[in-house]
Amino acid sequence: MSTILPDLRYAKSHEWLKLESDGSVTIGITDFAQDSLGDITYVQLPKVGATLKAGETFGVVESVKAASDLYAPVGGTVLAVNAALESAPETVNSAPYAGGWMLKLKPADASAAHNLLDAGAYAKLAG
Amino acid sequence: MSDLKRTALRDFHAAHGARLVDFAGWEMPVQYRSILEEHKAVRRDAGLFDVSHMGEVDVKGPDAGRFLNRLVTNDVSRLFPGRVLYSPMCYPNGGVVDDLLVYLRGADDYFLCINAGNIDKDLAWIREQSAGFNVTITDRSADYGLLAIQGPKAAAIVQSLTGAKLGLIKYYHFMEATVAGIHCLASRTGYTGEDGFELYHAAGDSVALAEALLAAGAGQGLELAGLGARDSLRLEAGYPLYGHEITADISPLTAGLGWTVKLEKGADFVGRAALLAEKERGAPNQVVFFKTGDRRIVRADAPVLGADGAVVGRVLSGTLSPILNEAIGSALVATASVASAGGLQVDIRGTRLPLNLVRPPFVPLKK
Numbered sequence: 001m002s003t004i005l006p007d008l009r010y011a012k013s014h015e016w017l018k019l020e021s022d023g024s025v026t027i028g029i030t031d032f033a034q035d036s037l038g039d040i041t042y043v044q045l046p047k048v049g050a051t052l053k054a055g056e057t058f059g060v061v062e063s064v065k066a067a068s069d070l071y072a073p074v075g076g077t078v079l080a081v082n083a084a085l086e087s088a089p090e091t092v093n094s095a096p097y098a099g100g101w102m103l104k105l106k107p108a109d110a111s112a113a114h115n116l117l118d119a120g121a122y123a124k125l126a127g
Numbered sequence: 128m129s130d131l132k133r134t135a136l137r138d139f140h141a142a143h144g145a146r147l148v149d150f151a152g153w154e155m156p157v158q159y160r161s162i163l164e165e166h167k168a169v170r171r172d173a174g175l176f177d178v179s180h181m182g183e184v185d186v187k188g189p190d191a192g193r194f195l196n197r198l199v200t201n202d203v204s205r206l207f208p209g210r211v212l213y214s215p216m217c218y219p220n221g222g223v224v225d226d227l228l229v230y231l232r233g234a235d236d237y238f239l240c241i242n243a244g245n246i247d248k249d250l251a252w253i254r255e256q257s258a259g260f261n262v263t264i265t266d267r268s269a270d271y272g273l274l275a276i277q278g279p280k281a282a283a284i285v286q287s288l289t290g291a292k293l294g295l296i297k298y299y300h301f302m303e304a305t306v307a308g309i310h311c312l313a314s315r316t317g318y319t320g321e322d323g324f325e326l327y328h329a330a331g332d333s334v335a336l337a338e339a340l341l342a343a344g345a346g347q348g349l350e351l352a353g354l355g356a357r358d359s360l361r362l363e364a365g366y367p368l369y370g371h372e373i374t375a376d377i378s379p380l381t382a383g384l385g386w387t388v389k390l391e392k393g394a395d396f397v398g399r400a401a402l403l404a405e406k407e408r409g410a411p412n413q414v415v416f417f418k419t420g421d422r423r424i425v426r427a428d429a430p431v432l433g434a435d436g437a438v439v440g441r442v443l444s445g446t447l448s449p450i451l452n453e454a455i456g457s458a459l460v461a462t463a464s465v466a467s468a469g470g471l472q473v474d475i476r477g478t479r480l481p482l483n484l485v486r487p488p489f490v491p492l493k494k
Contacts, residue, residue: 038162038355041447060476064162064163064355064424064446067476089422
């Protein structure tokens with residue numbers, strides 16, 4: 001059983017999203033996603049300042065097994081990316097909801113996150 | 128995965144947390160914990176692999192030696208009891224049917240170890256080629272289990288379970304030995320580039336042998352290792368994998384295995400004329416090994432480009448070397464392109480990466 005945190009929002013494409021108190025959102029991939037991918041060897045992320053549309057590809061996560069696209073759960077402007085993943089991509093395996101975060105966005109639409117799955121709905125998808 | 132074949136260790140793997148996948152029709156562990164960690168454990172200490180899916184074939188009879196020297200490209204006549212030989216087995220056109228190990232147990236008594244995915248094809252081929260030879264060919268694949276224990280601590284772990292003097296078994300030699308009370312053919316061979324043993328045993332003894340080895344290695348860093356690590360270890364060692372570096376369309380000479388093709392062994396073997404012609408005129412393509420200095424894996428079938436961007440070949444195998452921390456792989460490329468100015472490159476999602484050609488192994492090996 002993979003870990004699903006109750007206070008996060010989830011995309012069907014297995015990204016998680018956390019609403020921060022300052023209105024920004026933090027995005028990563030779920031425990032289910034990292035477990036399915038296996039050993040993660042490379043994470044390609046966008047540049048700070050880039051603008052993403054909801055559902056748009058924002059990067060690539062590579063494992064020994066395969067390379068998979070990453071999708072923005074909501075649209076917005078990239079405020080920060082997790083540069084530590086460049087040299088330690090395996091952090092996505094060991095701490096997908098913490099040190100393995102991928103980017104922070106300033107959402108274009110503050111309410112867009114509410115269209116995503118809650119933990120219960122995601123658990124049915126990734127259970 | 129109910130229609131997949133299982134080794135005697137299938138439930139043992141599941142109980143140890145293995146991720147089981149379809150490998151050549153077998154339900155096999157691709158990893159237990161992490162491919163990268165299992166790989167590093169083998170280079171640092173030792174790893175235990177279930178390779179019971181491999182095929183075993185007895186070849187016996189007064190013509191057995193002469194037949195095998197006709198069948199394979201390496202020189203079987205150099206074998207003596209207790210010696211192992213690696214060889215490709217070719218089609219008349221020089222393409223490879225399979226690569227295998229030949230064991231000589233005693234007079235007229237040989238034993239072959241063949242790839243799991245090729246068992247049916249190989250047996251049909253071997254039987255067809257045996258017409259006119261006084262030999263008996265028996266498929267023993269279901270009778271044998273095979274455990275490979277590999278790594279710098281492997282020999283000490285096996286030695287702690289046997290009274291046999293394993294130090295007497297040199298690389299590519301074997302002896303019959305009782306390990307943890309189980310009768311084994313202990314072969315000092317492997318597919319990782321490390322020292323170690325491959326232990327052939329009755330399939331019914333596989334669980335007991337695996338548990339004894341795991342217990343004996345518990346304080347020595349021994350880890351269970353899956354087929355994922357087996358593949359990255361063999362590629363780092365520069366060993367070919369059937370279906371990748373050697374195929375029905377890639378001859379052993381093209382693959383850089385010229386040392387296994389004994390054109391002058393004094394026996395006409397299947398594929399000799401074609402391989403002699405290839406050697407004399409030079410092969411149009413060759414297998415090369417590369418590293419990139421980048422962590423992005425260059426995957427099988429990716430096109431290889433020349434300096435001008437034209438396609439000159441394709442990638443055969445690719446992975447991340449957990450030891451070098453960069454992508455490594457093999458490719459089949461036009462021979463003329465290898466020495467060309469500007470070098471070879473690949474395109475990964477819009478980024479051109481140069482291929483730095485190297486002569487394997489990629490890392491210093493014990494064997």
